[in-house]
Amino acid sequence: MSKISPYLWFDGEAEEAANFYVSLLPDSRIEKVQKNPVDGPAGKAGTVLVVEFTLAGQRWMVLNGGTRVEYTRAISFKIDCADQAEVDRLWDALSSNGGKVERCGWLRDRYGLSWQIVPSVLPEMLGGSDRAGAQRAMQAMLQMVKLDIAALRKACEGV
Structure with a gap:
């Protein structure tokens, strides 16, 4: 496993995005879905907090961070x-x-x-x-x- 992996911020779409990405490339799969243990800024208890997945052999993580953050072209x-x-x-x-x-x-x-x-x-x-x-x-x-x-x-x- 790589020591460095992308970790992306979403506003409620983390699981949807992870499922979309893994559908596109071979050697891709959802590894783990972690739920919010309590109500908080990232969502209500029981909703998806973090999704760990493999995309074309590379580990990734996505987070439902609670607010929309725009990505730039710099990455x-x-x-x-x-x-x-x-x-x-x-x-x-x-x-x-x-x-x-x-x-x-x-x-x-x-x-x-x-x-x-x-x-x-x-x-x-x-x-x-x-x-x-x-x-x-x-x-x-x-x-x-x-x-x-x-x-x-x-x-x-x-x-």
């Missing part, structure tokens, strides 16, 4: 995608039901968390020895919202 979660089908599936799921799409493969999900949906070939294109190809791929990426692997490859290859 985001990157998902490395093997192919366009995975990019499309995760993009559609995370941007649905009130999510907001942004440029360059970034989006905010319905809970306000920022995600980067990145094909695993992109760092290879941008960091490869073909510097002109890397520049073309970067320029193409800067024009995209959801990343398109075929279009990035064409740009990188100068096609």
